[in-house]
Amino acid sequence: MPYDFExxxxxxxxxxxxxxxxxxxxxxxxxxxxxxxxxxMEFATPEPIKNAxxxxxxxxxxxxxxxxxxxxxxxxxxxxxxxxxxxxxxxxVTSPGVVPALFTAVRAFTDEGDGVIIQPPVYYPFSMAIxxxxxxxxxxxxxxxxxxxxxxxxxxxxxxxxxEAKAIIICSPHNPVGRVWSEEELLRMVxxxxxxxxxxxxxxxxxxxxLPGHVHHTLLxxxxxxxxxxxxxxxxxxxxxxxxxxxxxVIYIPDESLRKRFxxxxxxxxxxxxxxxxFRSLIAAYDECEGWLDALIPVIDRNYRLLVDxxxxxxxxxxxxxxxxxYLPWVDFSAWGMDAxxxxxxxxxxxxxxxxxxxxxxxxxxxxxxxNIACPTWVLENALERLSAxxxxxxxxxxxxxx
Ligand SMILES: Cc1ncc(COP(=O)(O)O)c(C=O)c1O
Numbered sequence: 446m447p448y449d450f451e452x453x454x455x456x457x458x459x460x461x462x463x464x465x466x467x468x469x470x471x472x473x474x475x476x477x478x479x480x481x482x483x484x485x486m487e488f489a490t491p492e493p494i495k496n497a498x499x500x501x502x503x504x505x506x507x508x509x510x511x512x513x514x515x516x517x518x519x520x521x522x523x524x525x526x527x528x529x530x531x532x533x534x535x536x537x538v539t540s541p542g543v544v545p546a547l548f549t550a551v552r553a554f555t556d557e558g559d560g561v562i563i564q565p566p567v568y569y570p571f572s573m574a575i576x577x578x579x580x581x582x583x584x585x586x587x588x589x590x591x592x593x594x595x596x597x598x599x600x601x602x603x604x605x606x607x608x609e610a611k612a613i614i615i616c617s618p619h620n621p622v623g624r625v626w627s628e629e630e631l632l633r634m635v636x637x638x639x640x641x642x643x644x645x646x647x648x649x650x651x652x653x654x655x656l657p658g659h660v661h662h663t664l665l666x667x668x669x670x671x672x673x674x675x676x677x678x679x680x681x682x683x684x685x686x687x688x689x690x691x692x693x694x695v696i697y698i699p700d701e702s703l704r705k706r707f708x709x710x711x712x713x714x715x716x717x718x719x720x721x722x723x724f725r726s727l728i729a730a731y732d733e734c735e736g737w738l739d740a741l742i743p744v745i746d747r748n749y750r751l752l753v754d755x756x757x758x759x760x761x762x763x764x765x766x767x768x769x770x771x772y773l774p775w776v777d778f779s780a781w782g783m784d785a786x787x788x789x790x791x792x793x794x795x796x797x798x799x800x801x802x803x804x805x806x807x808x809x810x811x812x813x814x815x816x817n818i819a820c821p822t823w824v825l826e827n828a829l830e831r832l833s834a835x836x837x838x839x840x841x842x843x844x845x846x847x848x
Contacts, residue, residue, distance in 0.1 A: 448740045451821045453479065454489050461485075463817075467799040478831075479824045480799040484620070484773060486687035486819035491737040494686065497729035498722060510721040512539055519731040520695050523682075526735070527653060530666035536699050538708060539719050541692040543650050543679045546711075547574040547614065550677055550696075553710035554644040554703070555580055560609035562638075564596065565807030566775075568620045568648070572807075575614075583610055586809050587622060593767055594622040598633055605641035612644040618651040618661060618770030621806050621815045625659040625770040631667055639672045644703070647678045650694070651771045653685040653738060656746050659769040665697060674700040677707065683723075685738060686730040687819070693723025745772045748818040748825050752776075755829045760836040772819040775803070779812035788814070796835035798828055 456464045463483035467474065479487055501507070517534045525531050540546035547570065551561060557579040563571045564585050575582045585601050587594040604610055615634060618625045626634075638645050647664040655661050665678050681694040698704035749768050757765040762780030778788055785804045792798040792814070801817075803810030818825055 448491070448737050450488055450741065450744045451823070452489055453487055453821055453824060456487075463799070470793060470799070471797075474797055477824070477827050478797045478799075479820060479828070481817045481820065481825070481828055482799050482801045482815075484684070484771075484817060484819075485689045486772070487821065487824060488687060488741070488819065490688070491686060491730070491734045493733035493737075494688070494726050494729045497725050497733075501721065501725045507721045510719050510724045512537070512719055512724070515728055516719075516724060519728045523731040524663070524697075528661065528663050528666070530663055532665070532697050533699070535701075536697045536704065538696045538698060538704060538711070539723075540694045540696060540711060540716060541720060541723075542683075543648060543681055543694045544570045544574070545716070546679055546694055546696050547571065547646060547648065548578060549711045549714060549716070550644075550646050550679075550707055551575055551578050551580055551612065551614075552714075553706045554646075554677075555611040558609075559611040560604075560607065562601070562604055562610060562613040562643070564601075564616070564619075566621055566803060566810035566813070567614075567616050567806055569805050569807075571614045571616070571648075581609065583607070584807075586807070587619075592764065594619070594624050596626075596630055596634065598637065601634065602637050602641075605637050605643055610641060610643060612646060613638050615645060615647045615664070617647055617649050617664065618655070620651060620771050621773055621775050621801075621803070621810065621813075622766055623768040623771050623773060623775055625655055625661055628662050628667060631662055631664060635664065635668050635672050635676075639668075639675065643675070645676045647676060649678050649680050650684045652680060654742075654745070654772055655770045656742065656749065656768060661770060665699065670699075675703065676700075677703065682727040682730045686726070686734060688723075688726050688730065691722040691726050692720050693727060695727070744822070745818060748772075748820070748822055749774060751822065751825060752816060752818060752829070755833065760833060761840065772817060774816045774818060775810075776814050776816060777812055778814055785811050791835070791839070792832075795838065796828075796831045798832055798835075 463480040467480040560581045560583040561575045562583045678697045683689045756763045764777035766775040768774045801815040803813030
């Protein structure tokens with residue numbers, strides 16, 4: 446079946462977060478300027494999901510909703526087909542998003558003042574979930590080896606065994622550096638953290654967005670039953686199918702007492718039921734949209750190659766970090782010698798390019814920009830042309846000053 450990855454959906458005026466931010470900075474941008482920031486997609490919603498939501502509105506009413514057999518079966522079958530493991534139905538808990546669920550999990554599994562490990566540069570709400578719940582961030586920064594990111598296992602071992610450490614939030618695949626952690630890397634993380642008695646919160650929201658040649662391993666498939674007793678895995682159909690606005694996530698917690706602590710905490714925060722749109726779209730996505738996802742991955746891969754061909758080692762020495770998963774390539778702009786604010790101003794004003802500045806993912810990211818390439822290829826081509834032209838103007842101006 447042909448899928449449309451070329452038409453740009455109209456999002457102006459719909460409250461779309463990244464569009465609102467861009468247009469509030471400059472309302473007069475040309476129609477073909479598209480923000481390449483916040484991690485949702487500039488592709489039309491897959492037809493089966495649209496049809497399911499139309500039917501929901503046309504044929505019934507939007508009352509309180511909760512998971513049904515069809516919902517649980519869709520989650521289990523998806524994990525079995527796409528990720529080769531079979532969760533039990535009882536393990537499944539739903540939440541209005543991975544981020545709210547992480548807040549709940551930090552509260553449920555740790556006490557105020559406890560330390561929670563993160564590995565920056567990393568998705569910034571991890572820090573929020575720790576700090577805003579009165580816990581302490583323990584940083585184990587990733588290390589760059591030969592242009593790709595690795596885990597600093599020696600340091601992780603030390604921090605995990607410190608008396609204040611009680612939990613870790615792992616990002617797998619890792620947003621923003623685009624790593625799909627290998628089986629060996631995941632096993633080593635689990636071994637260290639289990640040995641230290643930590644609870645492991647593994648955010649696998651990008652698990653379906655894996656580029657050719659790489660394999661995602663869910664932590665619950667690799668862990669021993671004993672290790673799995675202290676693991677919660679956070680997923681969502683919403684990242685895979687660009688349904689973030691439907692606010693839904695699926696969390697797998699095998700251990701009954703860990704799950705009960707999570708559910709009790711979630712309820713005490715006032716979370717009940719399931720968004721009716723999340724319910725319907727998850728079932729349609731998992732049961733009917735696998736073909737769409739299989740057709741999407743080559744588009745992301747094509748866009749990534751375009752980005753590499755245009756930027757890597759070019760434009761004064763930009764560096765594109767190898768992308769293994771997610772649609773969020775990480776690009777090093779340090780060769781430009783600008784600080785983060787200067788660079789943002791330049792990208793906005795001179796290239797009409799709206800990216801996510803790397804500093805938001807931790808100080809290690811200050812010289813980086815995160816691109817979102819889940820958009821029609823022509824949109825990315827236009828953006829890269831604007832960037833190349835802006836760089837040429839900058840280069841010429843710098844030459845003139847030197848002369
Ligand atoms: C690693 C990671 N976790 C969670 C989220 C957001 O999850 P949700 O929208 O379900 O709260 C994102 C969105 O970009 C993400 O990259």
